[in-house]
Amino acid sequence: MMFKSKLKEAIICFKAGRVTMPFPLGPELHPPGDGFRGKIEVDMEKCIGCGGCANVCPARLIELSDSETTRIIEYFLKRCTYCGRCAEVCPEDAITMTREYQLATNDNNDLYIRNELYMGTCGRCGRCFKPQSALDKMMVTGFRQKTEGK
Amino acid sequence: MGFDTVLMQTWRIREPVMWLCEQITGNRKTYGMNLIGGVRRDITSEQKPKILEVVDRIEKEWLAVIDAIGGDTPLMMRLKGVGVLKHSDAVNYCVTGPTARGSGVAIDSRVDHPYCAYDYLIPEKKVQEGCDNLARTLVRLEETIESIRLVRQGIKELPEGPIMAEIPEEIPPGREGVRVVEAPRGEAIHYVLTGENNRPYRWKVRAPTYMNLESVPVMIQGMELADVPIAIASYDPCFSCTERLEVVDRKSGKIRVYTNEELITLSRKKSGR
Ligand code: SF4
Ligand code: SF4
Numbered sequence: 001m002m003f004k005s006k007l008k009e010a011i012i013c014f015k016a017g018r019v020t021m022p023f024p025l026g027p028e029l030h031p032p033g034d035g036f037r038g039k040i041e042v043d044m045e046k047c048i049g050c051g052g053c054a055n056v057c058p059a060r061l062i063e064l065s066d067s068e069t070t071r072i073i074e075y076f077l078k079r080c081t082y083c084g085r086c087a088e089v090c091p092e093d094a095i096t097m098t099r100e101y102q103l104a105t106n107d108n109n110d111l112y113i114r115n116e117l118y119m120g121t122c123g124r125c126g127r128c129f130k131p132q133s134a135l136d137k138m139m140v141t142g143f144r145q146k147t148e149g150k
Numbered sequence: 151m152g153f154d155t156v157l158m159q160t161w162r163i164r165e166p167v168m169w170l171c172e173q174i175t176g177n178r179k180t181y182g183m184n185l186i187g188g189v190r191r192d193i194t195s196e197q198k199p200k201i202l203e204v205v206d207r208i209e210k211e212w213l214a215v216i217d218a219i220g221g222d223t224p225l226m227m228r229l230k231g232v233g234v235l236k237h238s239d240a241v242n243y244c245v246t247g248p249t250a251r252g253s254g255v256a257i258d259s260r261v262d263h264p265y266c267a268y269d270y271l272i273p274e275k276k277v278q279e280g281c282d283n284l285a286r287t288l289v290r291l292e293e294t295i296e297s298i299r300l301v302r303q304g305i306k307e308l309p310e311g312p313i314m315a316e317i318p319e320e321i322p323p324g325r326e327g328v329r330v331v332e333a334p335r336g337e338a339i340h341y342v343l344t345g346e347n348n349r350p351y352r353w354k355v356r357a358p359t360y361m362n363l364e365s366v367p368v369m370i371q372g373m374e375l376a377d378v379p380i381a382i383a384s385y386d387p388c389f390s391c392t393e394r395l396e397v398v399d400r401k402s403g404k405i406r407v408y409t410n411e412e413l414i415t416l417s418r419k420k421s422g423r
Contacts, residue, residue, distance in 0.1 A: 001221045008218035012159055012211075019162050033173035035191070037182075078421065083182030088190075097176075 027099040037084045037097040039077065042113050046094035049073065049117040053086035053095060062086065071119045077103075077111040151228055151380050156219055163211045166204045173197060186321070188314035198305050209298050216291055229284035233381030235369045236281055243365040246358045247336020248293065249385040252286035254279045259332040270307065271300050283384040320348045333358055335386050359388045 021030060032038070049071040054062035061079040065072045087095040103111065168178045174193060175181035183189050193201070219225055235245070240253035250257050258275045260268045276292040278285035325344045330337050336358030345351025362385045369385075370378050395408040408416075 002223040005218055005221035005223075008214070009155055009159075009222070012214055012218060013155060016159065016162055019165075033169055035176050036172055037176040076421070081180045081182060082177055083180070084176065085182070 026102050032099055032101060036099055036101070037082045039082075039098050039100040039103055040075070040080065040086060041096050041098050042075065042115060043094045043096070044115045044117075046092045047073070047090075047115055047117060048092055048094075049119055050091060052089045052091060056085045056089050058083060058085065066119075069118055069121050071117045073115040073117070075113040075115075077113065078108065080111075151225075151383075153225060156215065156225075159215060163208055163215070166207065170197075170201060170204055173200070185314070187317050188312070190314070192313050193305075193308065201305055202302065205298050205301050209295065212291075212294055212298075226284065228377070228380055229282065229287055229384075230280075231282050231284075232373070232377045233283045233286075233369050233384055234281050235365055237279075239365060239368045240281075243361070243368070245336070245362050245365050245385075247332070247334070247362070248286055248289040249336060249362045249365070251275065251277045251289045253281045257337075259330045259337050263330055265329065265331060267304070271304055273297075273300060283380060286384045323351065335359060335388065336362060357388065363387060363389075 027038070051064050051073075054064050054073070059079045059081050061076045063074045063076070065074075082097070084097050087093075087097050105111065171181065172178050174197060175183045175191060183191065235249070235253050237254045240250050240255050245253070245255070246257065254277060256275050256277045258273065259265075260273050261275055264272075273296055276289050276296060278288050280288070321344050323345050327342045327344075328339065330339050332338075337356075338358055339356040341352075341354040342350050343352040365385075366382060370381050373381065395413060397406045397408070398404070399406070
């Protein structure tokens with residue numbers, strides 16, 4: 001009885017063969033399924049600083065802070081749940097979900113994105129605001145400062 | 151239990167399910183599918199045959215595993231009569247899910263309080279009277295086959311239609327909602343109190359392990375020490391939500407329990423925000 005059972009177990013193992021994959025994995029070597037949501041990517045040229053992504057992020061990892069004319073949007077991606085809500089609501093399609101899933105790192109900065117945007121300043125209260133009209137938007141594009149994910 | 155062969159093989163059998171989840175929802179585990187009002191993605195017509203194919207394969211392989219381990223004497227010796235949770239104890243300690251059903255308590259919130267589509271997809275309660283590790287294992291084995299049947303029926307009878315309801319207005323503050331759902335480990339209860347700005351004010355979760363964990367002292371009473379881990383694993387605990395931090399100073403023997411605020415501050419400091 002027991003010998004037969006062990007034999008059956010061995011057959012299951014041999015039939016399966018080797019299923020584990022050698023280590024250097026990645027989206028190219030082992031692509032995830034269609035519609036997979038991996039690490040987010042932010043196109044800083046497209047972002048208008050509306051803060052919509054920060055508002056919906058369930059992990060509350062997108063932080064907005066204003067200093068005079070600059071709006072700083074920070075993404076602390078180590079807490080990301082890859083839900084894709086930010087990409088869904090972004091009016092400018094600035095956020096895309098990539099297929100990157102190998103994110104283990106021992107450097108926090110690898111999972112940090114900082115986006116600094118030049119914005120208009122409200123003459124009354126002095127806070128940043130989103131220039132309303134499309135014309136205004138075109139005007140400020142040239143002033144954008146771009147910093148790579150540091 | 152020291153029987154890694156079966157563990158590894160069952161994980162291999164499970165893997166296609168994870169790939170399916172990835173295709174249907176976009177992720178292996180944190181699906182991010184449910185929103186207030188519905189779900190975010192539909193099951194496409196191309197995915198349906200794929201699901202059925204995976205389910206067929208799993209059923210075949212799963213039955214082969216059940217057939218193989220059934221006669222494994224050492225395995226049975228470690229399961230049978232070990233970790234006994236008597237029917238009366240199971241009732242008194244209010245255990246849920248497969249732990250309860252393994253002790254002959256026929257509860258399953260999918261059947262007792264149907265929600266979602268469980269009015270149409272009616273699962274069969276799998277109950278075992280053995281009250282031991284083996285009974286709890288058998289309940290799980292049988293439920294896997296039952297789940298496969300439910301998936302097949304669900305795919306066949308899935309109606310067409312919108313997957314998300316429009317909610318144009320903000321949800322008013324001060325509303326409450328409570329729901330019991332049957333998770334793989336037992337009843338999961340969520341309580342939500344809505345707050346200002348369309349956000350929840352309070353969210354309380356009672357995961358099934360809270361209830362099942364209480365029964366461990368009676369389950370392991372008078373047992374061999376080596377059998378204790380198996381008995382605890384047999385109800386599939388998830389301890390992470392029951393963790394509290396207690397620091398003992400070895401010199402003075404003083405005990406200090408960290409408060410909620412301190413833990414939050416420490417974790418914020420650690421995660422750099
Ligand atoms: S994917 Fe989800 S968790 Fe991650 S940044 Fe976007 S909204 Fe936040
Ligand atoms: S990334 Fe998109 S949603 Fe977020 S602030 Fe920029 S424009 Fe708004």
